Amino acid sequence: MLIRILGSAAGGGFPQWNCNCAGCQAARSDKGVNPRTQSSLAVRGSSGDWFLVNASPDVRQQLERLRDGESTSVRFSPIAGVLLSDAEIDHSAGLTILREATEPLQIYGTNAVKQALTEGFSLLRVLENYCGVEWSVIEPGTVVNLGSKEKSSLTVEAFAVTGTPPKYISSISTEENWVVGFTFRDRVSDKVVTYTPALAEFTPEIIKRFEASDCILVDGTFWQDDELTKLGTSTRTALAMGHLPLAGDNGSLARLAQVACPRKIFVHINNTNPILIPNSPERQMVEAVGVEVGNDGLTIEL
Incomplete structure (x- = not known):
């Protein structure tokens, strides 16, 4: 199985166009702090095509990372389908770029995501x-x-994670699965990868799923x-936005340090998060417990 991180930043990318936080300034000043595109992943089994997980607004440049050879046709798609973990703009707006496909887009997602979009x-x-569009419903547990x-x-199995609907659909009353994670399995190698770009809590079920994976x-x-x-850029906390912060005794870093999994990688990293800066104290804390900070273009082969 091949996994390629196409985008490792949260919504807005890094640096964010209207932000002058310390991280964004460092990324603009060419001090070894690499820019990043918005969160997206590509997955391919031992046989078969690439599948895109979340279509970010940066999808055009991201898909260039999947061109492994020259095509013999004028029109060629490097992906066979798109999976959506939620209906947030930074995970779905790239679908507008994919409108130029010559065949209906194969999209996998929950009924709630389909309704939102x-x-x-x-x-x-x-x-x-x-x-x-050809929509394939994928609900948790299947x-x-x-x-x-x-x-x-x-194969892929969706699983429910705690999450809230996007701000733009407050008028929709359904309370179905707004946010899911994905567990991918390769039937040939039997390797397993679990992907959760949004995670508000570590439940016993999610920990069990993580520990049954070869890479998370x-x-x-x-x-x-x-x-x-603290920066004055929002009135909402991380938890209110559906993201468990890394720091603290109950933060995701402390929880991941206790998870038995061969490879653990942080993705969907906001421009304000100091782990984006190499050699920062926060980055050193992450690496000290055996967790990686994912970057654009990182390829994992299992």
């Missing part, structure tokens, strides 16, 4: 007038073959719960 942020209605079983060795890619959005309120 139909009634709230009407991307699916827009796409129907371009390439079209295992789905990605692509045809004959051609692809990859986990929400690393904020260092502190009051990170944005």
Whole structure:
């Protein structure tokens, strides 16, 4: 199985266009702090095509990372489908770029995400007038073959995580699964990867899932719960936004240090999080407990 981190930053990217926090200033000053695109992942089994996990606004440049050779046709798609873990703008707005596909987009997601992208942020209605969409429902607890079983060795299981609906769909009353994580399994190698770009709590079920994985890619959005309120850029805490902060006795870093998994990687990292700065005290704390800070282009082979 191959996993490639296409984008490792949270919404807005790094540096964020309208932010002058310490991290963004460092990224602009060429001091060894690398810019990052918005959160996205690509997964491929031992056989079969790449699948995109979340379509960020940076999807055009991200998909260039998946071109492993020259195509013999004028039109070529490096992906066979798109999985959506939620309906947030930074995970779905890239679908507008994919409207240029020559066949209907194969999209996998929950009914709640489909409703949000139909009634709230009407991307699916827009796409129907371009390439079209073939939606495959994937609800927590069900295992789905990605692509045809004959051609692809990859399966995925969605699992529910605590989350809130996007701000743009406050008028939609459904209380279904707004946010999910994904566990991918390769039927050939039997390797397992779990991806949770948004995670508000470590439940016993999620810890068990993490420990049954060969690699986990986990929400690393904020260092502190009051990170944005201290800066004066938001009135909401990390937990209110559905992200467990890294710091503290009950933070995700302390919890991950106790999780038995061969490889643990933080992704979806906000521009204000000091772990983005190499050699910062916070970065050293992360690395000291055996957790990696993911970066754009990182490829994991299992």
